[in-house]
Amino acid sequence: METGDLGRRVAEDVADGGGVEGLRRLSGVIEALEERRTELVEELRRGREATWEEIGRACGMTRQGATRRWAGRLRARSFGVAADAYQHGRPGYPRALVGSAVPREARRVLDLGAGTGKLTGLLVEAGLDVVAVEPDEGMRARLAAAVPKAAVRAGSAERIPLPDGSVDAVVVAQAWHWFDQTAAVPEIARVLAPGGTLALVWNVRDESEPWAAALGVLMHRSAPQRIDTRPALPAPFGAPERLEIRWEHVTTRAGIVDMVASRSYVIALPEDERVRLLADVEQLLATHPDLADREEIALPYVTRCTRVRLG
Ligand SMILES: C[S@@+](CC[C@H](N)C(=O)[O-])C[C@H]1O[C@@H](n2cnc3c(N)ncnc32)[C@H](O)[C@@H]1O
Structure with a gap:
C-alpha cells in the first residue's frame, strides 16, 4: 500500500x-x-x-x-552527552539568589529544565519543597543522585507533568532560551497557583579581566552566542523585577575546560574542531601570565534574575 x-x-x-x-x-x-x-x-x-x-x-x-x-x-536536548563535564565544569549559583528568585511566602517550587541540579540543590537546602523537571535522561540521572530530596520528573517546559495550580514558584536557570516560549508561557501559568512567580536566571561570565576576555573570544570563535538575559514576558505575567549578583566561581583549569566542553554549541561541533577548541582553551589557561602558578582560578560571574508574578 x-x-x-x-x-x-x-x-x-x-x-x-x-x-x-x-x-x-x-x-x-x-x-x-x-x-x-x-x-x-x-x-x-x-x-x-x-x-x-x-x-x-x-x-x-x-x-x-x-x-x-x-x-x-x-x-x-544535547546536554546529556556531556553531563559529567556539565556537573564538573559549570558554575553553581550564589546562595543569595534563592531569596530573589523565590518569594518568601512560597513553599512548593518547580525547577524547570533543572539539568544536573545545580540550582535544585540550593532550593532544597533553603527548606523548599522542590520538584525538578528535566527532559534529558542523562542529566536527570545525575540530578536524582546529586539532590535526592527533590522529586525528579521527566518532562519539558512545553508539557509540564504537574497538575494545575500546584506550585507557588517556578525557576528556570540557564534554560529559558531553549524553550518553545509560545507553548511554555501558558504551561507555566497553568501549573502556578494564583499570584505565583516565575524567575528566569542566567550566569553571565564577567569578561573584564583580560584572560577571561581571551577565553570568551576562543569560546565563541565558531559560534557567537546571543542570549537575551533580561527578557520581557508576555501576559498573564506582570512587570519584571530584576536583580544582579556579582560573584566568583572558584575552579581549576580542568573545571574551565569542562565548562567549555559542556556548552551545547561545543557538543555540536565536528569532532576535530571540538578537540582543537578544547586544546586551545587548555593552552590559554596554561600560558596566560595572569594565571601562572595558580592551582585554583576564580572565574568572575554576574548572575542575572528576572522575576515576574502571575496576574
Ligand atoms: C544549560 S542547562 C541548565 C541546567 C540547570 N538549570 C542549571 O542551571 O545548571 C539547560 C537544560 O535545559 C534542558 N532543556 C532543554 N530544552 C528543554 C525544554 N524544552 N524544557 C525543559 N528543559 C529543557 C536541557 O536538557 C538542559 O538540562
Whole structure:
C-alpha cells in the first residue's frame, strides 16, 4: 500500500464519525506522530546515520526546512552527552539568589529544565519543597543522585507533568532560551497557583579581566552566542523585577575546560574542531601570565534574575 493511502486510511479510522470528538482524537494522534517523528530525527542525527538533506527528503521538506524545524531542539536536548563535564565544569549559583528568585511566602517550587541540579540543590537546602523537571535522561540521572530530596520528573517546559495550580514558584536557570516560549508561557501559568512567580536566571561570565576576555573570544570563535538575559514576558505575567549578583566561581583549569566542553554549541561541533577548541582553551589557561602558578582560578560571574508574578 502507498504511504499516502495508508495515512488516509489511518486518518479516517481515527476521525471515525467526525465532529468535535473525531477532531480531538485526530489531533491527539497527529501530536503523537509528530513527537515520534522528532524522536526519529534525533536518533538519526545523534548516530550520524542520515544527513539533513536525507531527513528533509524523507519528510517532504528541503534541507533548510528540516534544519530550521529540528536543529534547535536537537541542540536543546544535547546536554546529556556531556553531563559529567556539565556537573564538573559549570558554575553553581550564589546562595543569595534563592531569596530573589523565590518569594518568601512560597513553599512548593518547580525547577524547570533543572539539568544536573545545580540550582535544585540550593532550593532544597533553603527548606523548599522542590520538584525538578528535566527532559534529558542523562542529566536527570545525575540530578536524582546529586539532590535526592527533590522529586525528579521527566518532562519539558512545553508539557509540564504537574497538575494545575500546584506550585507557588517556578525557576528556570540557564534554560529559558531553549524553550518553545509560545507553548511554555501558558504551561507555566497553568501549573502556578494564583499570584505565583516565575524567575528566569542566567550566569553571565564577567569578561573584564583580560584572560577571561581571551577565553570568551576562543569560546565563541565558531559560534557567537546571543542570549537575551533580561527578557520581557508576555501576559498573564506582570512587570519584571530584576536583580544582579556579582560573584566568583572558584575552579581549576580542568573545571574551565569542562565548562567549555559542556556548552551545547561545543557538543555540536565536528569532532576535530571540538578537540582543537578544547586544546586551545587548555593552552590559554596554561600560558596566560595572569594565571601562572595558580592551582585554583576564580572565574568572575554576574548572575542575572528576572522575576515576574502571575496576574
Ligand atoms: C544549560 S542547562 C541548565 C541546567 C540547570 N538549570 C542549571 O542551571 O545548571 C539547560 C537544560 O535545559 C534542558 N532543556 C532543554 N530544552 C528543554 C525544554 N524544552 N524544557 C525543559 N528543559 C529543557 C536541557 O536538557 C538542559 O538540562
